[in-house]
Amino acid sequence: MRIEKCYFCSGPVYPGHGVMFVRNDCKTFRFCKSKCHKNFKKKRNPRKTRWTKAFRKASGKELTVDNSLEFEKRRNIPVKYNRELWDKTVEAMKKVNEIKHKRQARFIMNRLKKGKELEKEEAISEVKKNIHLIKAPHAGKAKQLEDKMVQKLQEDVDMREEDE
Amino acid sequence: MALYNFKKIMVVPTAKDFIDVTLSKTQRKTPTVVHKHYQIHRIRHFYMRKVKFTQQNYHDRLTQILADFPKLDDIHPFYADLMNVLYDKDHYKLALGQLNIAKNLIDNLEYLEQVRQHLSRLPSIDPNTRTLLLCGYPNVGKSSFINKVTRADVDVQPYAFTTKSLFVGHMDYRYLRWQVVDTPGILDHPLEERNTIEMQAITALAHLRAAVLYVMDVSEQCGHTLQEQLELFNSIRPLFANKPLIIVANKCDVKKISELSEENQACDQLLAHRVNTKMKGKKVHDVLNRLHLAMPAKRDEKERPPFIPEGAMMRRKAMEVDAPKRKLERDLELELGDDYILDLQKYWDLMNEDEKRDKIPEVWEGHNIADFIDPGIMKKLEELEKEEELKERAGEYDSDEESEDEEMQEIRILAKQIREKKQLKVLESKEKDVHGPRMPRTATKVERKRLEKEMGNLGLDMDDKDDSHYAQQARRSRSVAKKRKREASAPPTSRTRSQSASRPPRDQSGLRDAKMAKKTKKMMKKSQKDMNRQGKKGEADRHVFDLKPKHLLAGKRKSGTTDRR
Numbered sequence: 161m162r163i164e165k166c167y168f169c170s171g172p173v174y175p176g177h178g179v180m181f182v183r184n185d186c187k188t189f190r191f192c193k194s195k196c197h198k199n200f201k202k203k204r205n206p207r208k209t210r211w212t213k214a215f216r217k218a219s220g221k222e223l224t225v226d227n228s229l230e231f232e233k234r235r236n237i238p239v240k241y242n243r244e245l246w247d248k249t250v251e252a253m254k255k256v257n258e259i260k261h262k263r264q265a266r267f268i269m270n271r272l273k274k275g276k277e278l279e280k281e282e283a284i285s286e287v288k289k290n291i292h293l294i295k296a297p298h299a300g301k302a303k304q305l306e307d308k309m310v311q312k313l314q315e316d317v318d319m320r321e322e323d324e
Numbered sequence: 325m326a327l328y329n330f331k332k333i334m335v336v337p338t339a340k341d342f343i344d345v346t347l348s349k350t351q352r353k354t355p356t357v358v359h360k361h362y363q364i365h366r367i368r369h370f371y372m373r374k375v376k377f378t379q380q381n382y383h384d385r386l387t388q389i390l391a392d393f394p395k396l397d398d399i400h401p402f403y404a405d406l407m408n409v410l411y412d413k414d415h416y417k418l419a420l421g422q423l424n425i426a427k428n429l430i431d432n433l434e435y436l437e438q439v440r441q442h443l444s445r446l447p448s449i450d451p452n453t454r455t456l457l458l459c460g461y462p463n464v465g466k467s468s469f470i471n472k473v474t475r476a477d478v479d480v481q482p483y484a485f486t487t488k489s490l491f492v493g494h495m496d497y498r499y500l501r502w503q504v505v506d507t508p509g510i511l512d513h514p515l516e517e518r519n520t521i522e523m524q525a526i527t528a529l530a531h532l533r534a535a536v537l538y539v540m541d542v543s544e545q546c547g548h549t550l551q552e553q554l555e556l557f558n559s560i561r562p563l564f565a566n567k568p569l570i571i572v573a574n575k576c577d578v579k580k581i582s583e584l585s586e587e588n589q590a591c592d593q594l595l596a597h598r599v600n601t602k603m604k605g606k607k608v609h610d611v612l613n614r615l616h617l618a619m620p621a622k623r624d625e626k627e628r629p630p631f632i633p634e635g636a637m638m639r640r641k642a643m644e645v646d647a648p649k650r651k652l653e654r655d656l657e658l659e660l661g662d663d664y665i666l667d668l669q670k671y672w673d674l675m676n677e678d679e680k681r682d683k684i685p686e687v688w689e690g691h692n693i694a695d696f697i698d699p700g701i702m703k704k705l706e707e708l709e710k711e712e713e714l715k716e717r718a719g720e721y722d723s724d725e726e727s728e729d730e731e732m733q734e735i736r737i738l739a740k741q742i743r744e745k746k747q748l749k750v751l752e753s754k755e756k757d758v759h760g761p762r763m764p765r766t767a768t769k770v771e772r773k774r775l776e777k778e779m780g781n782l783g784l785d786m787d788d789k790d791d792s793h794y795a796q797q798a799r800r801s802r803s804v805a806k807k808r809k810r811e812a813s814a815p816p817t818s819r820t821r822s823q824s825a826s827r828p829p830r831d832q833s834g835l836r837d838a839k840m841a842k843k844t845k846k847m848m849k850k851s852q853k854d855m856n857r858q859g860k861k862g863e864a865d866r867h868v869f870d871l872k873p874k875h876l877l878a879g880k881r882k883s884g885t886t887d888r889r
Contacts, residue, residue, distance in 0.1 A: 161686050162694070172690050195881055227708055232695045239697050241672075243679045246697070252705045253688065253696045259712055266721065273724075280732070283739035291738065293745045299783030 168196035168206045170213035223267040228260040328399060333392040334385075346381045350374055368441060372434070379433040386427040393420060447492045455503040455534035459525055459560075461553055462509025463546035464539045465574040467491070470506040478506055484547070485509060488521050490528055505532065512556040529563040536569050543575040772798055 191197040206214040458466040462484035474493025507525035
């Protein structure tokens, strides 16, 4: 039993699901659902269809070259069953998976950092331009003036007292 | 005396017409379709029925004709003489006689059909090729012998006359095909008293040029003593003339006597006999001058024996010794019977013997484990982990929550507020009802409350603004407006007032007390609720605003299905 890959969206095709198409040149295409199958029949290129994994990898939205991705690969040389090897492999697989997820997440986060910068700048420019919508230009000015005047008067009084 | 009606004699059709009519009637009246998968007796019955029907038809028609035509002896002599004169008595009688014969002849159709069916099922015995013929008393073991030696599957049962007809099997010896013919048993009585089953055996014996294997049952299990069997042998001896004869002592596992013959001897004897007869025949001479045996002349004294490869020698030796066969899976299955379980994993060739029955995991969380299997995986994993450590140390995985200074946070808050305010403004302008021409902002009157509230929200200080300019202006205009209002709403003249006063308003007419009024109002509201909710003008409004709602019919196809479109 194997979990295959859908030709169009690169999703998992579990046993008992999906459709397999065999072309005259003996190349087989598996599809996980009729959406992928119909798109294929419409001759759409998965590398240009935005929601597929193929597009994401081809346009650099996801991690493509990494050591942790080299572990899961279909090898054509059969290896005789050895309990020790399988046990170790199962454990190793779990660890590799963790590392892979971490790296993939990191990659995407880095890609999105630029957006944060842009956001910051946008906020600054917004505030500069449209502050009048939430705060009148001389909002606290009256109070300020008053305070200033009070302060000045106070100073005057102090000075006069000093003089006297 | 039979009454004849000359006017109503049946039409005598021509031969061709007669046949056509009957056959077409058969086609129409009997079932026409038969399939290969029907049971054989049904197929036979189908054909028999057609034949019978045809026969019946012919018979009936001919009988009718014969009955209709008057017999010259039965009718009035006047008519008899008249007919003699006109048609010739002899010719007439002859014609009717022949028709009668034809009628009788047709009755054989059914019999012939049955013969045909049985004939096709007779075994195909080639009378000219090499044959071994088994004969003897019933139940001596002739059918068992043929079952063992050939691929035939003849019925073997404990009762006598199990085999009721001849059976043929084929076997190979010395690269030649041999026929083995099994006969029904023969009992010892004279030829005239033999029944059809025994006669088949006798016929085979009489005509087939074969080696005869006379099978005797030494254990007397067949129910006849050795003496009786010997007597039978003597009585049919004349039939064995000119044929190689082997006497087979069968069932010697029950009663031990050294076996007199083996099959090899029988075949060899027959071959020799056949060659001899051929040599004696005339045809041989034609062939002999074409045959020439070439012997190579000796070049030198070196011995050149025939070369047999080693493998062939080994195999020959193994065949001769009859090496003990290894225990097959089939033998194991028969041994264990019901408990048998097919366990192919025991044949696997692994490094550790005790791992053969392991349950191997195949899938984990959507990944195939077999894709990870690699003898060098542990090394790779170590390298990867080292890399990972280095990366962590280099600080790649630190969460970058930049500690933003307070100023930046304030700016963000303000930006958010600005955005909200903008959205509100947009919504407001959408909700605006524009009746009539667009007036400038100054034409609309702004309430003082509203002005003060808005300005307060913007941060200006709006308490104690009674003596501000706008408030004073408002007071001045208020009095004028109020006065005008009061004038506009002058009460109507006495006449209209009295009329309207005498008639109770519609929502109070017919109601006795407050309780009833309340209930009525409730009922009214209830009946209007649904209509209002659906935005209908009234009860009669059945207008559908949206026959093809967009949210059901448009949009991209996500991970779901399209069968509800």
